Amino acid sequence: MAITSPCGPCRLPKTAGGLLSLAFPVTASAHVVPGLDGHTLWNAWSTQPWLWLLWGLPGLLVLAGIARLWLQARAGAGVSGVQAGCFLAGWLALGLSILSPLDALGEELFWVHMVQHEVVMLVAAPLLVISRPLGALVWGLPAAWRPGSAQLARVLGLSWSMRVLTRPMAAWWVHAVVLWVWHAPPLFQAAVRHPWVHDLQHSSFFIGALVFWWALLQGHGGRVRQGMAVLYLFTTVLHTSALGALLTFSSRVWYPVYDATAPRWGFTALEDQQLGGLIMWVPGGMVFMVAALVLFAAWLQGPARPGPALR
Template identity: 50%
Template sequence: MLVRKALAYTGGWLFVAMALVSPLDPLSDVLFSAHMVQHEILILLAAPLLVLSRPIAVALWAFPRGWRRFLVRFFSTGWIGRFWRRATAPFAAWAIHGFVIWTWHAPVFFQAALRHEDVHTLQHLSFFVSALVFWWAIIRGGEGARGYGAGVLYVFSTTVHTSLLGALLTFSRQPWYPAYGGSAAAGLSALEDQQLAGLIMWVPAGAIYLLIALGMFAAWLEAVGKSAGGAAVRFRAPLPRG
């Protein structure tokens, strides 16, 4: 278990580095399709792996015992704890994540991110943080694997609406973001670059969402099966003799 968490934590930060400090980052200034790959890496690979690693529980051990108790009490009972519980309720997290994705792909906001570095940083940060909140709510919900049944529906509905956005980008007859003028080096016009970005969001990203949903569904079936098996054993247990 600890090895899996360590691998998930390492993999999550490696994907963050791949998205933000690899050659993919300067390429995203030229190609919208590369920018889309950045976002999908942060949302679909880095964020769920970091959530699976449960880094907060481990990080608390870096503090003295008194500080650990204070932090746990503060985040459990303070206003931050209340806000976090409300934000990570599955429907709220699903709505926040969906709102962030659709809002930033509106031309006025995406163009602003391309023209202003501070806005661009905010865009990446909001994609990543909203994805962390979403996957935390779905994967680390209070019911554990037994709550994955509902989580599958939230992941599937996210697949549907992000695939719809990808399809809109793919079938649009004009570029949404004039700041991307295409790339002669890549042999892509602005419209072709946008169509490729839409396909990335629609097909491979949608496939990853579906794979995660299937994995959660399998874990839910296993958890339900164990619960049912345990209940059956208790039901069939012989009565004590007097």
């Protein structure tokens, strides 16, 4: 159902037709964008080698580190099977969101762009944080490089930045500011038009989500900090839902850059925007709410118990 205004009529057939054109792109070729149709969409993987390298190299090092740990000790040593599964799922989700045809289609449809952001921030980032991959990453390096890795992190200021940004209040503000600033129409449209702004936008979303989830899920500060994490999640539900509702119920198009592309996939630009707002509002809000309830239940049960350190 497409919402044209808070009390406006619903235009189900047109929106449903747009969804069908995505589900069956070959038969709905009359609605596709020239140069990106149902036949070429599945071949529209990223052609930027540096982006593949930034995604692939750290992931392969982590997987190599897990394998090395398990071969030298036993399966589950240092990194549990659950953590390894979370890392693999988060790493693949991140790759699919930024390297697959989903990225190309996000330049044609706002709601697909929104799905891409939600996968990065609400699927990939928390799964990677839960997996605690830093120790395995060090083990994946050649033995001669490991002693210098910590020194390099200090020289580059990574350790200091991590301590500052992963404080819960700082992480909350980083996440909120990144989300709202990048959805300002001038910046969002610049990200669609210019590849380097597009890459900066996705990097900001990913880093902001990493520090947010790290501060909430991996911080060790006893029951007070654990309780504050619940509060931060509930307030995040409020402000992200507010942004999603504004996009959903707006009677004007925020991002005219989609005026030329959304209709060719069966949507008006306004319907496209409203569907994207619903995706942020409902599924996105539910992820934060479930995380808040899980942490609240843990807070009720007793003090937080940090997991064993990976030596």
